[in-house]
Amino acid sequence: MFITFNVKNMYKKSVFFSLVFLAVFSFNTVWSQQKRPNLIVILADDLGYADLGCFGSEIPTPNLDKLAAHGIRLTNFYNTARCCPTRAALLTGVYPHQAGIGHMMEDKGPEHPAYRGHLNNNTVTIGELLQTAGYFTAMTGKWHVGQQAGVVPWKRGFDRSLNAPAGGFYYKESERVQLFLNGEELANDSDRLPANWYTTDLWTDFGLKFIDEALKEQKPFLLYLAHNAPHFPLQAPEEEIARFRGKYKEGWAKLREARYNRQLELGLIDSSWKLPPINPKVPDWDHLSEADKKKYDDIMAIYAAVITHLDKSIGDLVSGLKERGVFDNTVILFVSDNGGNAEPGAEARYEGTSPGSAQSTVFLGQGWAEAACTPFWAYKHHTHEGGIASPAIVSWPKGIPSSLNGSFDRQAAHIVDILATLVDLAGAQYPETFQGNTIIPAVGTSLKPILRGKPLQRKQPIFWEHEGNRAIVDGEWKLVAEKSENWQLYNLTTDRTELHNLVKEHPQQAARLVNLYDKWYHQVKAESYDKDVKWFYDYEKAKAEASAKE
Numbered sequence: 001m002f003i004t005f006n007v008k009n010m011y012k013k014s015v016f017f018s019l020v021f022l023a024v025f026s027f028n029t030v031w032s033q034q035k036r037p038n039l040i041v042i043l044a045d046d047l048g049y050a051d052l053g054c055f056g057s058e059i060p061t062p063n064l065d066k067l068a069a070h071g072i073r074l075t076n077f078y079n080t081a082r083c084c085p086t087r088a089a090l091l092t093g094v095y096p097h098q099a100g101i102g103h104m105m106e107d108k109g110p111e112h113p114a115y116r117g118h119l120n121n122n123t124v125t126i127g128e129l130l131q132t133a134g135y136f137t138a139m140t141g142k143w144h145v146g147q148q149a150g151v152v153p154w155k156r157g158f159d160r161s162l163n164a165p166a167g168g169f170y171y172k173e174s175e176r177v178q179l180f181l182n183g184e185e186l187a188n189d190s191d192r193l194p195a196n197w198y199t200t201d202l203w204t205d206f207g208l209k210f211i212d213e214a215l216k217e218q219k220p221f222l223l224y225l226a227h228n229a230p231h232f233p234l235q236a237p238e239e240e241i242a243r244f245r246g247k248y249k250e251g252w253a254k255l256r257e258a259r260y261n262r263q264l265e266l267g268l269i270d271s272s273w274k275l276p277p278i279n280p281k282v283p284d285w286d287h288l289s290e291a292d293k294k295k296y297d298d299i300m301a302i303y304a305a306v307i308t309h310l311d312k313s314i315g316d317l318v319s320g321l322k323e324r325g326v327f328d329n330t331v332i333l334f335v336s337d338n339g340g341n342a343e344p345g346a347e348a349r350y351e352g353t354s355p356g357s358a359q360s361t362v363f364l365g366q367g368w369a370e371a372a373c374t375p376f377w378a379y380k381h382h383t384h385e386g387g388i389a390s391p392a393i394v395s396w397p398k399g400i401p402s403s404l405n406g407s408f409d410r411q412a413a414h415i416v417d418i419l420a421t422l423v424d425l426a427g428a429q430y431p432e433t434f435q436g437n438t439i440i441p442a443v444g445t446s447l448k449p450i451l452r453g454k455p456l457q458r459k460q461p462i463f464w465e466h467e468g469n470r471a472i473v474d475g476e477w478k479l480v481a482e483k484s485e486n487w488q489l490y491n492l493t494t495d496r497t498e499l500h501n502l503v504k505e506h507p508q509q510a511a512r513l514v515n516l517y518d519k520w521y522h523q524v525k526a527e528s529y530d531k532d533v534k535w536f537y538d539y540e541k542a543k544a545e546a547s548a549k550e
Helices: 002-035 062-069 083-092 126-132 199-216 238-242 252-266 290-323 366-372 417-426 448-452 507-523 539-549
Strands: 038-044 072-074 136-142 160-164 179-181 184-186 221-226 330-336 349-352 360-363 393-395 407-409 462-466 469-474 477-481 488-491
Touching (some): 038 083, 062 290, 062 330, 062 393, 072 448, 083 126, 083 417, 126 136, 126 417, 136 199, 160 199, 199 221, 199 290, 238 290, 252 366, 290 330, 290 360, 330 417, 417 448, 469 507, 477 507
Parallel strands (some): 038 330, 072 407, 136 160, 136 221
Antiparallel strands (some): 072 393, 160 179, 330 393, 349 360, 469 477, 477 488
């Protein structure tokens, strides 16, 4: 009897302590999930380095400026020089060639693994990773990583999504409208959409709806908010465009100089970085006709309106987070997918009735792209700083010490670092295999130390290849060349505007970087590019011609 009684008591105690352990474990699990930060990654499309107020622009962007004032500006943040490759790198944490999108959406076939035009199965996305870590995952906006091949957000880790396969529209009356809600294609006049929707607002509205679902499920959330603004065809409400008409009558050269001086005043750039001469392919403003000046002024007014509306939507997002009581513990990272867009060249594009409306097609063009990329050379497509430098802001009221509010971090960071950062912040694990596939090791470096004012632990250089344009950054050194050029070497500490080619002065440094680059190029299976961009220019020749004019 004594033995039986003891066994029963031991059994009861075992059950009791097991229940206590489970309760404590469950409480701690819920507590830890609540303490983990919510994560929002905002990607702008074709936004130049100098297009935000906090990066030197005259365009009013008070909401992003406020995030910067209470957060950190990453002054040396890089993208991949083009939209699809940047999205691929952001989502997967590997170089776009490794993810299968070394160029755009054309599928060159299985014998060209770096150019399949869609994410491959040897990558894992931020959505898939954070799902496994217990996050509620959502995305809104421009997908552009292979929907035509069946690679879609609802199959690559996002619990909720409202997405456009590519982009190319702002209003429901625009051409090329295509929207998918959680995998279901919506008519542009669907009753599940606002009556008079505008994409910049639509992405935020649905992002907040998805956040409400996450809060209901008591989960931390990831929102990947991929804007199509300010990509062409530039469209915005007429009353917002009207605010800016007539404000750009002095032209692109004067605007570029004004932005450069403002960047110096902000302390954003070093005074040793001289403003490069304007590209000689850009027309002299003073030689334009009055009709052309009016047209170009209107184009820039439309562009400014698109950017201010983008800023407004981010203000709406922040207000929504505050109303829900989750803003303080939400990390917001804002970046752009490439430099300012000079397409289709100096002539820009200004077509349709009521330019800026849903029935129009407006492209910024090369002249204004010079100002968008201040203080750098080149634009989208190119691997000189103007094509790959992005304005970048990180906000996290609960996680960033107040002593760092409004500060600049000048360490080199890259779009591949975003996945590593999210994994670090969420306490997730990057897998060797996923859903039966071997996963390519992530190449990014966590940016979490920046949030503490500490140095990054970057172990490898950063590499680029797009359309034959190429570059490598290793510490203070950058080796770069356009498709038809010889390698150039620059010291980014003293000459980030790339005016003084040091390849002859430091041949061993250049040779070292060329060797590293060649190894990387073959490792990611990059291939030569056989076309030239219409408005491509010889960088060294352009500098010489522009200097001779002065």
